[in-house]
Structure formats: structure tokens, C-alpha cells
Amino acid sequence: MTGSSIPTVTGPVESYVAIGDSFTEGVGDPGPDGTFVGWADRLAGMLAAQAPPGFRYANLAVRGRLLGPIVAEQVPRATALAPDLVTFCAGGNDILRPGSDPDALAEQYEKALVQLLTRVGTVVVCTGFDTRGVPVLRHLRGKIATYNTHLWALADRHHCPVLDLWSLRSVQERDAWSEDRLHLSALGHERVARRCAEALGVEAAAPSSPVPPPAALTAAPSLPAAGPRSPAAARRDDLHWARHHLLPWIGRRLRGQSSGDHVEAKRPELLPL
Template identity: 65%
Template sequence: MADHQETLDLRSYAALGDSFTEGLDDPGPDGVFAGWADRLAGLLAERRPDGDFRYANLAVRGRLLDQIVAEQVPQVRRTGPDLVTFCAGGNDILRPGSDPDEVAERFEAAVLELREAAGTVLICTGFDTRGVPVLKHLRGRIATYNGHLRAIADRNGCAVADLWSLRAVHDRRAWSDDRLHLSPEGHQRVALLAARALGIPVEQDPDAPWPARHVPSPAELRRENIQWARSYLLPWVGRRLRGESSGDHVEAKRPELLPL
């Protein structure tokens, strides 16, 4: 693994990926989605009292791995940031008939490019979907992909934010109403996890227990699941059948390395 102590002096950071890294369902004060990558950038900027820190977020919702490689990786080669976070392939794995072995091969090819252009590369494993409706059936495929990602990180000296092991996201409050994207608190937990993976000390524990809450009854859960299916699952399936993406006509929110 790479020596992550050097990341304490990071001056620039580019985030690559899809809706997870774009920050969906974590609205910022300006109305633009923030998300874990923006929150991580804030933590890194705080460590530079001279204010010399630049950040780009190239992620766009709905993007597949090949689209991320074609659209976002060249930006990293052009700008050469000190840190890149590269979280991709999740949308590929969700597609029927996808092969996690083949997706991982393309992911590693992109990592090789990024390692040539950036000082440090951090990748994220996929979440454990055992408690998520519909997605729980993909748990084995996600686990296989995660095994590849860890091997890729070992071979190429990448840091790893291990989302599979993050128990805090097993709580419903870590997720927004669509159950596909993190809530603001969920994004904060991931930002803390990523900081730790880089060797950045943080005061809060990303896996700190949640406050006690009301536990829904089986009847309440059924009603919630029906409402979720109507509001989110069926439209999502419809877009898949029509070949549409939530990211159609969406551009990166922060395409250049600019002061934070």
C-alpha cells in the first residue's frame, strides 16, 4: 500500500464517478448536491491554513464505467491532482447479466492510467445490500466485484474506503427516500471513512451508533415498501427499459480544479 502520510499535505483533489460521488440527495446550502466527496474536500482543505487547496468533482449521475473513463479520466491526466477518488462500476454491476470479472478488468485499466497522472488514488468498495429490497439479490455479484477491487488496490498501491464493512449504513437513516442514494448523514459517514483510509485523523467515528428510534411494525414496513416501489422503483425500472439515464443532459458540477 502507498504511504498515505503524504496525503496530509494534499493541495488538489479530483473526484470521479457517478451519482454516489456527485452527492445525490445531500443538498448543499446553494441547492447543488454536496455529498461525501465535497465533505472530504472540506476536511482536506481545513488542513491547509494557507488556503492553498483546489478541488474538482467530475462525477455525473447514471454514468457507467466506460463513460467515466472516457469523460473524466482525461481530465485527471490533464490536471495531475495530488489525490483522485475513483468509485465506479456500480451501475454496470446493477445491469442484468453483467460480469463482475470483466468490469473489474476495465476498472483496473483505468486505475493504471490514474496512477500515472495522480499522486494518490483512493477507490471505494460497494455497499453490502443484504437489507435492501431488490438489490439484495445482487449481493453475491457485488461481493465478487469487491474482491477484485481489493486485489486491484493491493497491486497498484491504492487506498481503499471499504463501504462493505461500514455497519452504519445498514441503518435506514443512512439512506434517502429512494433507498439508492445516501442521506446527508450517510454521506458524512462515508466522508469520515474515506478520510481515515487516507490516514487523515478525524474526531468522529464513521461507525458510531445511531440514536435510538422508533422501530416500524411489519405493517408499517409493508406500507413503506409499497410507497417506495410506486415512487422510486417503478420509475427506475422504466428508465432502464427505455434506455434512459438520470444523467442524460447533466454535466459535472465542478469540472475544474478550483479553490475550495
């Protein structure tokens, strides 16, 4: 299934609010000033290019957030802002937790979706990535697929467009991911923004502000070169990743800490882009 099977937006989008976790905040895609850009900011640039003057955008996403806090904190705020469009990407961090239940998560997601639709013109439902090629996370593929199936069903039930990340083959390439293998690179974020624009029926012929020019959309320099690797090189890459990214991530989980502790939303107000 792809986003094109769900009704797209009608008319120009004049206001957009993004809610979610590190994926929507844009982690892995640093801008010139050190703040993250990310696919939602890039999508906002595409929408602004086609909207009447005065297009407004807010990004409430915060890295590390679980579905519960997103529903409790970001959903009411987005509902109160009553924009034309909301992208709702949440639940991925919950799926990573042992013992999480994708059925229960989907029920919680749907209640929040219904709340958003009381005031929001269009809500985009976001599926999870296919992790079959990701060390450790490949073992969660079944739970992600179950959650995605629920998301497709509720999107159909509530007539919402879908940002289908599971079938987006271009983000299964190594250059679409940052060194930590958990967050997209600038190139990956650009590909997601274009997929979301496609799901909305929005023209995305060229990036626009605040999107960097295409020449800047390259993979992180620290990523290993694309192409075949020897088994020894693959093991070295995996050990480097485990030492510098996986073990610190596990340590935070054991300590009950989050990368988003003490982090505020980067665009909390619905303001002109």
C-alpha cells in the first residue's frame, strides 16, 4: 500500500503543525546554525512555496518522546492551534521498549487522532520503517509490521493520508541514515519529505526554504562508503556502532533517561515560515 490510496488534501495548505519524536524533530539533519532541520521542516518549505502569503508552521516534536507524552502534551496543543495540516508520527520509541504492545499503542494513537480531527483539516498518519537490514532492530520487525497494519486500518477508517515509510525503498539505502543508524541523514530526511508531499498531492519539484540546496544533501561523512564490504569491515563497522551508539542508548534506557530530557520543541508557536 502507498499513500496515494488515501484521499489527499484539497486546496492550499496555509498552516501546518508537526508532532512526534526525534524523527519529526529532524535529528540527524543538522542545519547551518546547529539546530536540526529534518523532513517536516523540508515539507513545510514545499508547502509554503505553493501556499498564499502568510503560511505558518509549528514543530512540536521532541526527541525521545513516547506515545503517551506526545498524546498528553503535543496533541492538545496541535488541536488548539487548529491548523490545516498535522503530521502525526509517534509510537516508534514505544515499540523499542521490551514488553510494548502494538495493539494497545494503536488504540491510544486512534483516540488522539480522533481528537485532532475535531479541529484539524487533515492529519497524516505515519507508519514505521522496515528494519530488516538494521542490526538489533531487525528483531522488532514483526512488532513494527503489526503496528503499521493498525495504522493503515485507522487511517482508512478516518480518511487520512498515510506517510508510508515501510515501503519507501530509498530510505533502506545506507546513505539515507546517519552514523547512529537510528536517525535519518539529511538525504534521508529529504526523501521522506518528498514522500509526504506525494501522499498529500503536493508538488515537490524543488526544495525551498528552509531546505538546503540539493548539493548539501549528502550522507554523513562518517558513514562507511556505500557498496559491498568484506565481512571483516562489516564487523568493524558494527563494533564501532555498538560502542558509540548502541551501548549509550541502552545505558539511557536502563537509567530511565531520554535524549529528550530538558529539550524543548524547536518551533512551539504557529508562526510564518
